[in-house]
Amino acid sequence: MRASRRLNQVYGWLLLTPAAILLLSFTHYPTVATLWQSFFSTGTALRPSRFVGLDNYRFMLEDEIFWKVVGNNLLFAAGTIPVSIALALLMAVWVNGRLPGRALVRMAYFTPTILPMIAVANIWLFFYTPEIGLLDQILRSFDLPTRNWLGDPDIVLWCIIVLAVWKEAGFFMIFYLAALQALPPELEEAARLEGASRAYYFRRVVFPLLMPTTLFVLVNAVINSFKLVDQLFILTKGGPDNASALLLYYIYEVAFSFFDDSYAATLTVVLLAALALISLGQFLFLDRRIHYR
Amino acid sequence: MTAAGRRLDFWWALEAAAAWLLALLWLAPLLYAFWAAFHPPEYATRFVLGAPLTLANFFEAWSQAPFARYFLNTFLLVTSILAAQFVLCTLAGYAFARFAFPGRDLAFALVLVQLMIMPEVLIVENYRTMSRLGLVDTIAGIGLPYMASAFGIFLLRQTFKTIPEELEEAARVEGCSMLQILWKVYVPLARPTYVAYGLVSVSYHWNNFLWPLVITNSVETRPLTVGLAIFGAPESGVDWSVITAGTLLAVAPLLLAFLLFQRQFVQSFMYAGIK
Incomplete structure (x- = not known):
C-alpha cells in the first residue's frame, strides 16, 4: 500500500511537469526577472548593464509621462468599469425577459466580444475621423460644430472609453445572464404574490443574489482595464501628447520603441504590483463578505 | 383592459424599444463595415439607398496584403x-x-x-x-x-x-x-x-x-x-x-x-x- 502511495506521488508530479515547466519559464521566472532587472541599468554596446539600486524607480517618480499614464489608466478604469457593468446587467435583464426577437438582440450585444479589438478599432476609426467620419457627419447634419475627436487631448480618452464599454459590456452580460437563469422561478412568483413591484423585486431580491457575479465581473473588468491596449495601436498611438496612453502601452513603447529594457521592467513592476493588489483585495475583502458556494 | 394593465404595456413596449435600440447601436459598427466594404469607395461615407454593390474592395484588399x-x-x-x-x-x-x-x-x-x-x-x-x-x-x-x-x-x-x-x-x-x-x-x-x-x-x-x-x-x-x-x-x-x-x-x-x-x-x- 505504501509503495502505491509513493508511486501515486511520483505520477502526480510527472503529470504536472510539462505544464509546470512552461508556467515556470513564462510566468514565474519573468515575474522575478522583471523585478531583478528593475534594479539594473539598461546595457548598451559600450556600457554593460550594472546594478543601480533604486535609480530606475527614482527616475520613474520624476517621469511626467509615467504619472500622466497612471492618471489616464485610472480614469480609463473609472470610466469603463461602472458603465460596462451597469449596461451588462441591463442587457442581461432584457435578454432574459420576454423580449420579442431576443435571440437576435442577444447576438447583437455579444458580437463585439468575439471580434478582434484590432478589427473593431479599424472600424471605429472611421466614426472618429474628423470631417468625413460618421460622428462629424451626424453633428454637421444638425448644424453643430464638428471636432477632431482623436486629436483633442480633452476628449481622446473618452473616445477610447466608449469603445471599451462597447467591446466589454456584452461579454459581462453573459455572466449575469447565466446567474439570472440560475435563479429559481418561484422567487419572482412569490414576490408577485406579495405584491412587490418589479423594481422592488429587482433591488431587494435579484440584485443581492447577483452579488457573486458582480464581484466576478468586477475583478475581470479591473484586470481588463490594465490589459486593453490594442485599440491604441490603431486609433491614437497613445497621442496626442500621451493623452490616451495607458500603462501597458507605455511599457510597450519604452521597451520596443525606446529600447530601455530596465525602465520598462520598472514600469512592469508597477503593473504587477497593481495586479497583486487587486487579487489581495479580492481575497481579503470581497470573498469574505459575499457568500459564494 | 384595465388602466393599470395598459400602463404596464406601455412601459413594456418602451423597454423593448430601448433594448432594440441598444442592439442596433451595438451592431452599428459591424453594419457600417459591411456597407463600406460592399460599395465603391465614393459611397464609403455617403449613405445613399441603391448605391451599387461591388466585391472589388475585397479583391483589392486580398491583393494588397498577404x-x-x-x-x-x-x-x-x-x-x-x-x-x-x-x-x-x-x-x-x-x-x-x-x-x-x-x-x-x-x-x-x-x-x-x-x-x-x-x-x-x-x-x-x-x-x-x-x-x-x-x-x-x-x-x-x-x-x-x-x-x-x-x-x-x-x-x-x-x-x-x-x-x-x-x-x-x-x-x-x-x-x-x-x-x-x-x-x-x-x-x-x-x-x-x-x-x-x-x-x-x-x-x-x-x-x-x-x-x-x-x-x-x-x-x-x-x-x-x-x-x-x-x-x-x-x-x-x-x-x-x-x-x-x-x-x-x-x-x-x-x-x-x-x-x-x-x-x-x-x-x-x-x-x-x-x-
Missing part, C-alpha cells in the same frame, strides 16, 4: 496552441484532481498566479527569453507562453473532480493503465468542458494582438491581427473601403462560426466563466 499567408499563420497558431493546451491542461488537471502528492496545494496556488499575471503583462522579459531561445519571429514563440494555461488547468481539474471515482476503480480492475484511464474515462466525460474551453481559447488567440506584434517581424509568422494592423495603418495609404473589406476578411471565419453556432458560443463563454 492575407492568405496571415490566415495560414493564424490557423497554425490557434491549432497548435489549442492542441498543446488540451494535452498539458488535461495532464495537469488530472494530477490536481486525483493525485495526492507533496506540495500539491502550493503548486496549484502557483498555477493560479497566471490568472492574474497573464503573458501580456510580461512582454519585456518574455521577449528576452525568446531571443535567448532563438524563437523570436516563430509561431512557436508566439504560442509557448500560452500553452500551459492556468484557466484550462483549473477548468479541467474542476470537471475531473466531479467524475465518480468508482469509474476509475472499475477501469483499473479491467486492467487499464493510468493514461488509459485518463483517456478512456476522464477525457470522454469532460467533453463539454473541452468544447467550451476550446471555443474560448480559439476566439482569444484568433484575436490576440500585443504579444504577437512584439514577437513577430515577418510575413511568414505574423498572424491576421498584426497583419491587419499594418494593413490598416494610415501610412499604408489604403482607402477606407479596402480597409473595411480587409477587416471583414480577417474576422469572417470567426464571425461566421459565431453566427452558425451562436448558442454554443454563448454557452461556452458562460460555462467557462461560472466554473
